[in-house]
Amino acid sequence: MTKQFTYDDVSHYTLDDADERALIEAQNECTFMWSTQDGWPVGVIMSYVFQDGYFWLSVSSLRVRVQAVERDPRVAISITSKGSSLPTGLSLTYKGTCEVLKDQATIDWFLPALARRLRPSSEEAQRLFVDLNNTENRRVLKFTPTKKIGFDGRKMGQATIDAVGANVLGTR
Numbered sequence: 334m335t336k337q338f339t340y341d342d343v344s345h346y347t348l349d350d351a352d353e354r355a356l357i358e359a360q361n362e363c364t365f366m367w368s369t370q371d372g373w374p375v376g377v378i379m380s381y382v383f384q385d386g387y388f389w390l391s392v393s394s395l396r397v398r399v400q401a402v403e404r405d406p407r408v409a410i411s412i413t414s415k416g417s418s419l420p421t422g423l424s425l426t427y428k429g430t431c432e433v434l435k436d437q438a439t440i441d442w443f444l445p446a447l448a449r450r451l452r453p454s455s456e457e458a459q460r461l462f463v464d465l466n467n468t469e470n471r472r473v474l475k476f477t478p479t480k481k482i483g484f485d486g487r488k489m490g491q492a493t494i495d496a497v498g499a500n501v502l503g504t505r
Contacts, residue, residue: 431477
């Protein structure tokens with residue numbers, strides 16, 4: 334008897350390495366997730382720079398996530414293709430560890446890099462971004478991925494067509 338096609342196990346619709354790199358480059362936001370002191374998961378949308386195998390993010394030390402990461406460096410980030418130039422249905426989730434950095438050399442490197450990523454068409458806007466963020470409370474989060482979970486919805490779509498036929502789905 335042949336196994337019936339279902340969506341129960343989607344783990345084999347992984348994102349290829351080239352598509353992973355394209356998604357990281359095309360997107361500039363991720364959901365950054367950590368655990369609260371009482372163990373609850375929470376997350377916020379944050380902009381990032383990906384360089385040298387790390388995700389770099391900016392935050393004020395006045396945000397509770399800074400104390401949370403210092404208490405427990407195990408965090409996760411998630412990136413989706415929604416809103417980017419890539420097809421929808423692509424996503425990445427990484428779990429890993431995070432360091433809170435406050436040295437001025439890191440801040441001086443990171444803020445202009447983030448400004449270029451977020452305000453690519455205006456050097457004046459980049460300078461303003463750096464000026465407004467370069468405060469005594471500025472911290473840089475250095476996220477080191479340790480496990481990747483990628484998903485490519487295009488692969489699932491093709492598997493569906495292969496299993497049930499394009500006519501059934503109304504795609505032909």
